Amino acid sequence: MTFDASQTAWDEKTQQFHGGQDWATLSNFVEDFSVTTNGLGTPRTALEAGRKAVDLCDHYPPANQEPAKSSLAAFLWPDSYQRNVNRLLLGNGASELIDLVVRKAPAGPWKPGPFSVQYKEYERSASTNGRPLLKVNDDSPAAIACIVNPCNPTGDYKPLNQLKKWVEANVQDGGFAVIDESMQPWHSPGFREDSMTSQTEFVADLYARRGISVYVIHSWTKLWSCTGIRLGSIVCPTEEHCQALKKIQVPWSVNCVALAFLHAVVKDEAYLHDTWTLTPRWRHHTVAALQEYFPNWLTSGEPFLSWVWIDTGDMIVAERAIQLAKQAGVPVRSGLPGYQQPSHLRIAVRSPEKFQILLNAWLPLRN
Ligand SMILES: Cc1ncc(COP(=O)(O)O)c(C=O)c1O
Structure with a gap:
């Protein structure tokens, strides 16, 4: 018996549809x-590094995701990565981290960003975890609000000042704000200054003032065109928040090829x-x-x-x-x-x- 390639790859009754399968x-x-x-x-050099890592596939990948994780931290915060590296966690694609953070959020409703439609994995995870789903035009704040910025697929983008206002208005005290910045590094060589990852004071203040936890998720499979190897990261508001996610993460979820690729690609x-x-x-x-x-x-x-x-x-x-x-x-x-x-x-x-x-x-x- 052979596989019938004319069937769609997704089990659309059970799974969330995405592109990239045809x-x-x-x-x-x-x-x-x-x-x-x-x-x-x-990128060629990173691809080569990933290829070489296959030769080491008879060993487990490092449980601490190093040195790739520190390399990504140095990419995100060139001047202060040591202060921030313990707030960073890598995942098997952003998809794994989306599911982890939605599971970890306090009980209560989920809400999407303010754009007409947005990338669906946040909603899928909220729904399969039994959360009530608020509509985009619902004014009430949620236990967990997830905004994709820039928004895939509409291409809308909220600059930082507006993004901060959106978070303040749409998340309950004690809730989670998840900001997906997968497409944000395309912004320009100055992308870091326009990213929530640079707003450590705002994030700390919001947590101190209202108990709101701000997370920033990146899928790295788009910027570096490596969807097949699965690579994502999450920046947590504090080290303790990061440990709480690590605790429910499957060990070694990021494989040796993805780690070697990441370690090389950030230098390109x-x-x-x-x-x-x-x-x-x-x-x-x-x-x-x-x-x-x-x-x-x-x-x-x-x-x-x-x-x-x-x-x-x-x-x-x-x-x-x-x-x-x-x-x-x-x-x-x-x-x-x-x-x-x-x-x-x-x-x-x-x-x-x-x-x-x-x-x-x-x-x-x-x-
Ligand atoms: C905005 C956004 N976030 C997350 C993801 C998930 O990416 P990954 O391939 O890293 O799981 C995608 C993939 O299309 C995306 O567009």
Whole structure:
């Protein structure tokens, strides 16, 4: 008996749908536009480090996640990593940490960020853990509020001052605020100053004043295009909060390949420099071409982001766009499963050459 590749990979009755699964089933696969990974591809030196680590797979990975964890701390806080490293925990993708923190939060309702839709794993975890789910427009503060900033898929972004106000207004005293900054490092070389990870005083003050615990989650599988190796981190408000998460974390959840990859990749400054230079350029090209070819489609998202959220205005058009992209070997993410936005699509930012393949596939959609 062989596996039938035409089936969808997700058990949609049981699991939360995500993009990134079609590529393996397409015999003419060219490029995956359905995920928000970095269009530059996986950094070479880190990939090599990961490959070498496979040779050591007859040993357990270090239980303290070192030296990779300290390397990531030095990346996040170049001037004060020793003070902060014990507030950091690595995970098997951000997904593992999302589930840990949602499980650890005090009992009570969950609420999403203020954007029309957001990445669904927070809600999935809250729901499977039996929490009441508040709607986006519900004014009441929650026991745990989770905001994806920048927001995947809409591309909205709240600068720090607004983010802080949102946290103050939407979390109950004693509750948890979880801020997902997976896409925030794309911001610019100055991303750290605009990140909640730099706001140690605000975080400490909020905890002292109202008992609110602020966590910052990163999925590193997008920035460094390594979704297959699973790599994420969480910055906790205090060392004690971090230990509480570690206590319920499965040991060795981050494998030796992911740790070696991380230890190497944070030193690859050239890759980040290229990311900050090329992503906005490629994104601008993508948006300009879409506006020229499909003037009725609305594109949204900050100019620095690695994807474009598109509203075609018509669910039939969106469905056809998804089919055409798939047939051409360049799958895109439908807005329907999970996000329930049937006229929307999300496409990754890729080089103009690769984007041209997608654009050609969509020519039959022009009026
Ligand atoms: C905003 C956001 N957070 C978290 C994740 C989960 O990432 P990981 O692959 O690290 O589990 C994703 C993946 O798409 C994401 O977009």
